[in-house]
Amino acid sequence: MKSPWTVILCAAVIVTLAMGVRQSFGLFLPQMSMALDIGRSSFGLALAIQNLVFGLVQPFVGALADKHGAGRVTLVGALLYAAGLIAASAATDAVGIHLSLGLMVGLAMAGCTFTVTMGAVGRVVPAEKRSMAFGIVTAGGSVGQFLVVPGAQALLAEFGYRMAFVVLAGLIATIAAFAMGVAGRPGGHAGTEPHQTVRQALAEASGQRSFWLLNAGYFVCGFHVAFIATHFPAYLNDKGLGIGIGATALALIGLFNILGSYVFGVAGDRLRKHHVLAGLYTARSVLIALFLILPLSPATALGFAAIMGFLWLGTVPLTNGLVSQIFGVRHLSMLGGIVFMSHQIGSFFGAWASGYMYDLSGSYDFAWGVSIALGLFAALIHLPIRDAPMARLQPA
Template sequence: MNLLTALRPGLPILIGAALMLSVSMGLRQSLGVFMPALTQDIGISVSEFTLAIAVQNLAWGFLQPFAGALAVRIGYRPLMMTGALLYILGMTLLCLAQGLLGVILGAGLAIGAAMACNGSAIAMAVASRPVSPALRSTVLGIVSAAGSLGALMAAPIGQLLSQDHGWRVGVGGFVIMAMVILPAAWYAGRVDALPLPPSPLDEKDNAPDMARFALKHPPFAVMTLAYFVCGMQLVFLTTHLPSYLDLCGMDPMLSAQALGMIGGFNVLGSLFFGWAGGRYNKLLLLGGIYVLRSFGLAWYFLSVPTPENTLVFAAIMGFLWLGVAPLVTGYIGETFGLRWQAMLGGIAFMSHQLGSFMGALGGGLVFDAMGSYNRAVQVGVAVGLLAGMVQMAFALRAELPPGQPRPA
C-alpha cells in the first residue's frame, strides 16, 4: 500500500490543514514587504511597525495554549473558522490603518489571535488525527513543509501589487488571499467527526490538571524550555541577518536571496525530519538540530561573509528550520495522546514565542550597546549548545508518563 492510498480517507482533512497553515503562515511572514511604503505613508517609524509584529508574536504565543484547550471543548472546526474570520479582520484593519493603533490592532492583536487558531499547533494536531501512528510523523513533516510554501507565493504577489498600485492594494490582495483560510478550515474541521484513539490519559478532563501533569514530566519540561532557544535563534536570524550583511558591505539583494534559500531548504528539512521522526528518537533528533544550528551560527559569524558562504549558511539553517515542528508535535501525541495534543503543543510553543521575542529584541539591544552582533551570537551559540546537549541527554533516558503504553 502506497502513502497516497493509505492517506486517502483523511485527504480532505490533511489538504485543508496544510492549505490553512500555508496561507496563514505565508501571509504573516510576508508583511515586511509593505513596511517601507506603509511606514512612510501613515507616518510611523520602522520600530513602531516591528512593535506590532512583536505584539503579534506574543499574542500568538500566549493565546495558543488556550486555543488548544478550547478545541477540546468546542471542536476544531468552530475554533479554526473563528481564526479565519479574525485573520480576514486583521488584514482588513491593516489595509485601512491610518496610524499606529490600526497597525497594532490589525497586524498585531487580530492576526496574532488568528494564528493561535490556524497556526502550526492547531494544524499539526488536526493532521495527527486521521492517520495511523506509523504514518503520523511523515504526514506531520509534509504539513509542516506546507507552512513554508505560502510565503513563496504571498511575498511576490504582495510586492508586485504594492509596487504597481500602492501598499493598500497589496494588503487588499492579502485580504482576498486570507479568505482561502475559510474553506480550508471548514474541510480540516471534518476531523471533529473522527473518534479519538483510546489513551490512558483521556480520563483527565481538566486542562489545568493536564498541563500540570505534562510539565511535571521531565522530558516534556526540558523540550519546552529548549523550544525557547529554538525561537530565539531563528528570529534573531530573520530579524538581524539583513542588518549584519549591510554592515559587512554586502549587496542588499543577498539578504533576500538568503531568506529565500532558508525558505526553500526549510521544505526539504521538514520532510526529512518528519520521515526521521517516525524511525528514530524524536527528542534526540531535536537536540541534534539545536547543536547543529549552533555550530552553523559559530562557523558563519566567525568567518568573513561572502555571497557563497552566506548562501551555504542559509541552506544549512533552512534545512534545520521547521523540522522541529513535526518532532515536537509527534512526541506530544505519542507520549500524551491526541486529545490534549493542541493544548500541550501550545504550551511548548508559548516558550518558543518568548524566545522569538528575546531573539529580536535582545539582538537589537546588544547591537545598540556594543555596535556589533558578536556578543549576541556568542550567547545564541552557547545557549543553543547547552539546550541541545541537555535535550539529547534527557532523550536517552526519556520515560513515558505512567499508564501510557510504549508504542510498538
Template structure:
C-alpha cells in the same frame, strides 16, 4: 478475505486543507521582514516600533495558543481556523491603513497574533494526528509542515513583487485578501471519525495539565523550544535589515529567506520521516547544533551574497524541522486527546523566545548600531537547547508510571 484499511483512510482531505492553511498562514508571516525598512522609513519610526509589533504578535500568538488549542480539542478545529482566518485578514488590513503606531501595533501585534493561533500547526497537527495511525503521525506532521515551508518560499518573491508594484500598503491589502482564503479551507478539517485515545490517554483537561506539568521532560522540551522561537523570528524579521546594512539589496534578502523556505521543505519532511524511526529528542539536539554552526559560520565570515545564500540553505535544513519532532514527542508521551492544548503550551515557550528575538534584535540594534550581540545570543541559545533535549525520552505516561 478482508482488506486492511489504509492508515491514511479518512485523513486525506484534512491533510490537504491543513497543509494549504499552513502554506498561507506561515507564508504571509514569513514575509513580514520585507516590510521592516519600507514601513519604518516611510513613517519615520525607528526599527524598534516595527520589531515590537512583530514581537507582540508572537507573544499574543503564544499566549492564546493553549486556549485556542483547548477549544479545538473540544469543539473541533474547523471553527477555530475559520475565526483565525478572519482575524488574520483584519490584522493585515489594519497594518495597511497606517492610523498611527498604536493602530499598527494593534493590527500587526494583537489581531494577527490571534489569527496565527487559530491557523497554525498546534491546531492543524492536533486535528490531523487524531485521523492517522500512531506510527504515521510524525510523517503526517512532516508532510504538512513541508507544504507550509513551501509557502514560506513562494510568498517571499510574491510579497516583494507586491511591495514594488503596489507599495507596501497595497501589498498588505492584497495579503489580507489571501489570508481570507483560509476561511473556506477550514471546512475541510473535520473532526476525527472515531476516538483513538486509549484508556491511559482518555483523561480530563485538568488531569492532562497536571500530568504534563509534573513531567520534567515537558519542561525541557518547552525550554528548548524557546531557542527555536528566538532564532526563527530574529532571522525572519531582522535579516533583511542586517543584509542591507552590509550593502546587500532587498533582492538578496528575499532570496535568502526564500531559500530557507525552499530547503526546509526537505528538512521538515525528513524530520517527520526520521522522527518515526529514531528518537525525536536526539534529532532535536542535532538540529540545534546544526543551527549554532550555521549561524556562527555566517557571522564570522565576511558577509556577501554567496555566503548569505549558503546560510539560507543551511538554515533551511533546520528551520521548522523542530516542529514535527516537538509535537510528535508531546503526542508520544501524552497522547492526542489534548494534543492541540498541550502542544500549544509548549509552543507558548517558543513564542516567548519569538518575542525576545523580534524585540531584542531591534532594541540591541538601536542601542549598539549593529546586530552582533543578538547573533551571539542566538548561538548560545542553540547550544543550550541541544543540551536540554538530549535526555528527553518518548516513553508514554503509562510506561513512565510502570518504571517509577
C-alpha cells in the same frame, strides 16, 4: 471520519497560506519604518507582540479545537487574520501597527497554524506515521514562504506596503474554504485512549520534567526563527547587499525547509526524536558561527539561508511528535499549545530584543552571539528527555 490524506493536505494548505504571509513581514520593515517614521525596535515590537499573543492564547485556542474541532477555530482565525492585515494597511503610527500586526494577527495565527491543524492530523494518523504527517504539514509553511515571500516583495516594489497588505488579506481569506477539510468533531485515535479531563492532562504534563525541557528547547527555536525572519533582510541590506537578496534569502529558507521538514519528520518516526532535536540545535549554532566567520557576500548569505532553511522548522514535527508520543493525542492541541507558547515567548525576544539592541548599538552582533549560545543550550537540554509514553497509554 475524513480520509487522513484529506485532513493532512488541507492542513498543509492552511499552514502554507498563514505562515507564508507571516514570513513576509520582515520585508515590510525598511519601507514602513521610513513611511511611518518609526524605529526598527518599534516595528520589531509589533512582531514581538504578535509572537507573544500568538503563544499566550495558543493553549486556550488549542483546548477549544480539542473540544469543538479544528474547522471552526481555523475559520475564525482566518477572518481575524485578514481583518488585521487590512487594519495594518490603514495604520498611521506605531500604535496602529502594534494593534494590527501585533494584537490582531497574533490572535488570528493561534487559530490557523501548526498547533490547531496538527491536533486534527494527529487524531486521524496512526502513531507510527504521525511524525511524518506532522512533517508534511510543517513543510506547508515553507511552501508558503517560498511562494508568498517573492510575491510580497513584488507587491511592495510595485504598489507599496498598504496595497500589499490588502492583497495579502484576500489571500488569507481563502483559508476559510480549506477549514472544511479539517472540520469535524474530535475523535479518531483519541477515542482509543483512556478518558482524561483537561485538568488531569495539565496536572500530568506539568509534573513531568521532560515536558518543561521541551518548553525550554522550543523557546530557543522561537528566538532563532523570529530573529532571522524579522531582521535578516535588514541585516543584509545594512551590509550593502540590498533588500532583494534578503527576499531571496527568506524564499530559500522556505524552499529548503520543505525538504528539511519532511526529512526530520521521517527521522522522528525512525530515530529517537529528542536525539534528533539535539543534533538539529547543534547544527544551527555551528552554521551561525561559520556564517559570521566567513566573508559576507551574496553567495554566503544565500548559502546560509539554504542550510538554515533545512534546519528551520524541523523542530515542529519532532516536538509535536514527542508531545503526542509521551502524552497521547486526546489533548494534543492544548498541550502542544503550551509548548508552543514557550516558542512564542522566545519569538518575542528574537523579534524585539534584537531590534532594541540594534537601535542601541547599531549592530546585530549581540543577537547573533546569543543565538549561538542558545542553540548549544537547547542541544544539551534535549538529551535527558524521557520519551516513553505515560503509563496510562501503555498496554496492560
